[in-house]
Amino acid sequence: MHAWPASEVPALPGKGRDLRIHDTATGGSVALDPGPVARIYVCGITPYDATHIGHAATYNAFDLVQRVWLDTKRQVHYVQNVTDVDDPLLERAVRDNVDWVALAEQETALFREDMTALRMxxxxxxxxxxxxxxxIVPLVERLRDSGAAYELEGDVYFSVEADPHFGGVSGLDAATMRQLSAERGGDPDRPGKKNPLDPMLWMAAREGEPSWDGGSLGRGRPGWHIECVAIALDHLGMGFDVQGGGSDLAFPHHEMGASHAQALTGEFPMAKAYVHAGMVALDGEKMSKSKGNLVFVSTLRRAGVDPAAIRLALLSHHYRADWEWTDQVLQDALARLERWRAAVSRPDGPSAEALVEEVRExxxxxxxxxxxxAAVDRWAALQQERGGTDEGAPGVVSRAVDALMGVAL
Structure with a gap:
């Protein structure tokens, strides 16, 4: 599967700072020192309704991670998946009487277009x-053969007790985990499971649903968590720098994925930092496909909204915060974009060296x-009030905003 084209990242004078970021697993800030190649895995979409503002906010956060690393003169090895077969996708295809493969391809293509427009x-x-x-199949077989997984009526489940570190990503108690498991695709009440929290690794073929050859597992399809584990281990290996996604993925998805990987390899941890973006609400409720309260990036673009303004609207909230999308958020972003573009359109201005360092920090x-x-706002206000004599300053600001925040002025 191909991604989308990369926008050019301008080179800035000097060198950026190493990233300090909040780690869900420890509950505190960690200083990351990735070495010459930083490794990051971000969980992608299930392509049955893309791309809403909640998606965009998440991918904006991890785009910033990449840009901070690139500014330190590192390379970035970024991996993202697409869950192009899963229950929600199949259910939507049945509801709309369309082919599930065509639906997945259509929504993935739209996601690529939105990511390109937003300069992710x-x-x-x-x-x-x-x-x-x-x-995926060999990993499930290895877990089963080692005793870390077991069969139940043809399905294969992972035993959470196989990983002594289980629970360390989300830090939740068993009762909360069980509740969230039921809400987020698990089946804690299924009879015969060794532990209600045990997640499915391989689902045996069901009538009317797609299935694939699973070798000794029989025909079926993979569970949600093992999909990301297989992709991450194949392309990044254990101990990569950042595992990212929305805050609703901390449990069960990232918790289970970490345990799968740790049971497979005997190594700990799967990732050095588990980083989660907040949820975006609309009309007082979390924006989600299941509730249908969505604002789509493509809809905004078709209405003529500049993608740079959408990006500024996302940037105006801290990535870990839960926030609400409103028309005022967008109007504020449009006004900011207009001010910034006016400021950098002048032939000279106040010195921008300190601004670049402030944005980096x-x-x-x-x-x-x-x-x-806020730092760029102050420079733009100073430019408007009294200007300056540095002929290179507007260009420096324009390149810095593009390189570090992905906003093209």
């Missing part, structure tokens, strides 16, 4: 669950994009 840097590897199945400090925006 693409992953080096963009992998669909279906194409990953040949690599803000983003290195747990991706504090609102602080970075």
């Amino acid at each position: 840097l693409p992953p080096r590897h963009y992998i669909g669950a279906v194409e990953a199945i040949p690599g 803000a983003l290195a400090n747990d991706l504090d994009a609102p602080a970075a925006l």
